[in-house]
Amino acid sequence: MPEITPLDKLRLPFGGQEIEFQHLTHESGGVPFLRIRIRENKRFTIFDVDPVSAQAWAGIMGAWAKAHAGEVP
Template sequence: MAKITELSKIHVPLGGQQIELQQIDHAEGGMSMLRVRIREGKRFTIFDIDPATAVQWADTMHQWANLQGTK
């Protein structure tokens, strides 16, 4: 059984989506994964991503946000 730790819940005001970030630790060991759950109405999109992918995704989002003038 995996241990799931809630990290953050974000409500997107313009689209109404709910984004949840969770850490997934499997009982068998191995690397921790970041679960990204996006809820749109009754639909869910779920990604389990590794640390390297999370860094790349976060860096890209940060660069984009900075170009928009938000910090």
């Protein structure tokens, strides 16, 4: 079983989805993962993301947010 450490959570204002961020470490060592749990009503979607992919994902989201930040009412 991996060790799971909660990092943060947020609720999206327009869809109401709850997103949880957790750090996963495995007893046997190896690559740590960022677990992203998206709850939408009773349905869950879970992504276990490695550090390289998380950095790419963050860059894409950051660039998009920066380009559209002035559009939020």
